[in-house]
Amino acid sequence: xxxxxxxxxxxxxxxxxxxxxxxxxxxxxxxxxxxxxxxxxxxxxxxxxxxxxxxxxxxxxxxxxxxxxxxxxxxxxxxxxxxxxxxxxxxxxxxxxxxxxxxxxxxxxxxxxx
Amino acid sequence: xxxxxxxxxxxxxxxxxxxxxxxxxxxxxxxxxxxxxxxxxxxxxxxxxxxxxxxxxxxxxxxxxxxxxxxxxxxxxxxxxxxxxxxxxxxxxxxxxxxxxxxxxxxxxxxxxxxxxxxxxxxxxxxxxxxxxxxxxxxxxxxxxxxxxxxxxxxxxxxxxxxxxxxxxxxxxxxxxxxxxxxxxxxxxxxxxxxxxxxxxxxxxxxxxxxxxxxxxxxxxxxxxxxxxxxxxxxxxxxxxxxxxxxxxxxxxxxxxxxxxxxxxxxxxxxxxxxxxxxxxxxxxxxxxxxxxxxxxxxxxxxxxxxxxxxxxxxxxxxxxxxxxxxxxxxxxxxxxxxxxxxxxxxxxxxxxxxxxxxxxxxxxxxxxxxxxxxxxxxxxxxxxxxxxxxxxxxxxxxxxxxxxxxxxxxxxxxxxxxxxxxxxxxxxxxxxxxxxxxxxxxxxxxxxxxxxxxxxxxxxxxxxxxxxxxxxxxxxxxxxxxxxxxxxxxxxxxxxxxxxxxxxxxxxxxxxxxxxxxxxxxxx
Amino acid sequence: xxxxxxxxxxxxxxxxxxxxxxxxxxxxxxxxxxxxxxxxxxxxxxxxxxxxxxxxxxxxxxxxxxxxxxxxxxxxxxxxxxxxxxxxxxxxxxxxxxxxxxxxxxxxxxxxxxxxx
Numbered sequence: 001x002x003x004x005x006x007x008x009x010x011x012x013x014x015x016x017x018x019x020x021x022x023x024x025x026x027x028x029x030x031x032x033x034x035x036x037x038x039x040x041x042x043x044x045x046x047x048x049x050x051x052x053x054x055x056x057x058x059x060x061x062x063x064x065x066x067x068x069x070x071x072x073x074x075x076x077x078x079x080x081x082x083x084x085x086x087x088x089x090x091x092x093x094x095x096x097x098x099x100x101x102x103x104x105x106x107x108x109x110x111x112x113x114x
Numbered sequence: 115x116x117x118x119x120x121x122x123x124x125x126x127x128x129x130x131x132x133x134x135x136x137x138x139x140x141x142x143x144x145x146x147x148x149x150x151x152x153x154x155x156x157x158x159x160x161x162x163x164x165x166x167x168x169x170x171x172x173x174x175x176x177x178x179x180x181x182x183x184x185x186x187x188x189x190x191x192x193x194x195x196x197x198x199x200x201x202x203x204x205x206x207x208x209x210x211x212x213x214x215x216x217x218x219x220x221x222x223x224x225x226x227x228x229x230x231x232x233x234x235x236x237x238x239x240x241x242x243x244x245x246x247x248x249x250x251x252x253x254x255x256x257x258x259x260x261x262x263x264x265x266x267x268x269x270x271x272x273x274x275x276x277x278x279x280x281x282x283x284x285x286x287x288x289x290x291x292x293x294x295x296x297x298x299x300x301x302x303x304x305x306x307x308x309x310x311x312x313x314x315x316x317x318x319x320x321x322x323x324x325x326x327x328x329x330x331x332x333x334x335x336x337x338x339x340x341x342x343x344x345x346x347x348x349x350x351x352x353x354x355x356x357x358x359x360x361x362x363x364x365x366x367x368x369x370x371x372x373x374x375x376x377x378x379x380x381x382x383x384x385x386x387x388x389x390x391x392x393x394x395x396x397x398x399x400x401x402x403x404x405x406x407x408x409x410x411x412x413x414x415x416x417x418x419x420x421x422x423x424x425x426x427x428x429x430x431x432x433x434x435x436x437x438x439x440x441x442x443x444x445x446x447x448x449x450x451x452x453x454x455x456x457x458x459x460x461x462x463x464x465x466x467x468x469x470x471x472x473x474x475x476x477x478x479x480x481x482x483x484x485x486x487x488x489x490x491x492x493x494x495x496x497x498x499x500x501x502x503x504x505x506x507x508x509x510x511x512x513x514x515x516x517x518x519x520x521x522x523x524x525x526x527x528x529x530x531x532x533x534x535x536x537x538x539x540x541x542x543x544x545x546x547x548x549x550x551x552x553x554x555x556x557x558x559x560x561x562x563x564x565x566x567x568x569x570x571x572x573x574x575x576x577x578x579x580x581x582x583x584x585x586x587x588x589x590x591x592x593x594x595x596x597x598x599x600x601x602x603x604x605x606x607x608x609x610x611x612x613x614x615x616x617x618x619x620x621x622x623x624x625x626x627x628x629x630x631x632x633x634x635x636x637x638x639x
Numbered sequence: 640x641x642x643x644x645x646x647x648x649x650x651x652x653x654x655x656x657x658x659x660x661x662x663x664x665x666x667x668x669x670x671x672x673x674x675x676x677x678x679x680x681x682x683x684x685x686x687x688x689x690x691x692x693x694x695x696x697x698x699x700x701x702x703x704x705x706x707x708x709x710x711x712x713x714x715x716x717x718x719x720x721x722x723x724x725x726x727x728x729x730x731x732x733x734x735x736x737x738x739x740x741x742x743x744x745x746x747x748x749x750x751x752x753x754x755x756x
Contacts (some may be wrong), residue, residue, distance in 0.1 A: 021735045048316040081269045093294040100287025110729030344745040361734045404753045429705045503705030532657045570708045578702030595661045607657045610720040
């Protein structure tokens, strides 16, 4: 049961993030929700590769014992880098929208309606 | 080893490496002047196009191409000490991949030629061309890769560069708003795909599509697979703009510059490729393809009908065309969905395969005429300065070539023979009505409404008294539109060329997941 | 093998050959021209040559704005378009909401309409 804790927290985080994206009326909060979902997915990938009492997969002459899977960590690293790029771009869009519209309310940021 | 041998051996990798390197060198080379940078960008795009053509030739001649990064030789998919698992990143190029790579690089080249004149005198062009090349990288990568995580990375490259390009002209904040919406929905979608990839990785301990499909077939389709499949299929359907997840499409396409709209339209066709690849190759052997096919058919019907009816309402030329891309995507989903729903039954050989060929042919045709229409819309906006159809009129008096090109595109999209749109629509009508006549009825009605709304654009933009005293657009824009028009007429009069070399290999490759899997897992030799 | 000068494609219930279509099209143009030549020579001048727009006399410079084209169709489909306008809110939260809704629908379809083949 205790080893399912990471997966349960992943689900809770994803639900929190999606709640923020669907119900929060502020563009910055939408971006925050997206980042929460992203952290949850990263946590999920890392916890997939966890081995009980494993050591970090960075030794050439390992001291022995099981190693944690390195592939999920490499995937997470890539995903974090992509996430940083996404957040930076979205937040800079928010700055520009605020500069031109004077608001960050999602109900008002819809001049493209129809 | 001569240069020629080197290119042939490494063609799949070069098709990504050349535009990627070109993208990051563009801002540097731009320091040496705009002309030098343009020559650089166009030669990179031209070489990419050549590589895509080479891939099509190689696939048609020698079958599925497998390229292993870091493998020695580069076709060694399963190293002897790996325990039978393809551990390296593998590019697998079959007919459908080569087809998608070809249309991606073609629209990139055309957009590059077009933007020589259309972007002249605007700021930050070094970044513009770098992003344009990156968008080509994203599309090509999605088409060529055989690795799920790699697919996610290229999907993100695709969406990030496309969102940045949408916001390139700020347009009073509207373009930024569109780019924000596009980026948010693409990012949440990409995260869902990553989540699904993690589920599949945790279950099958592999990232290679062929390996996952093989192990899924052996162990049976589990509940977790179902969740992963739903995440991947729905996200990719959203990325290709299927109703009811199409809301970002009119925003994104409508606010981007003309040539970028054409490119994003093809970028969403790359997502469509991803959708088909996942449905057929990864899940096709294990999942219930009948209900999955019907899911695609229903999405396709909704997209066709709601897309075209919403398009009729619009009075912004780009938004109107954007809704039409939603409706055209519906045709492809319908055609290939019928193929998927009948996969494995006797009906597949009677009409299913033909429906798939129609859907895939429609991807090619849509790239040609929709790209052309977006380019003509860009040309109109370039001269008139507004995208509002209510303020336009009488442009055919002076912009004669643009009017002719527009007419070719409009007739092609409405399915008037002898242009290319008719052929693929005929193929779709004739095959889908055998599954259910209602499908063909909706498709035919949608085609009529398409013609009506493009007549509306033609009348209000080109006909009537001369309201603007404008000149014809510069030569490079005309050349770009001319290339697409040439292929529209060519594939309209000689559809068998496209059928033999592009469409039929693509449809057969999709319909044969076992061939794909054995080619990769059989050592790739 | 493909013959470039015979561009016909056989469909499940027929055949499509663009060159034949073009020939028939040219032939029908010719027939139309012949009929045109055989037309009445003594036609009357006057009202017949004038341009009318919805019953009003128009000079050559009238231009219908894009939003007015297809008015009858839009009026007939008023209810449908009201629904569609209400759905297309343009709010980013709704975009994400629709995506999640379709995701849930897809899962339900597969739960109740067959998962394993």
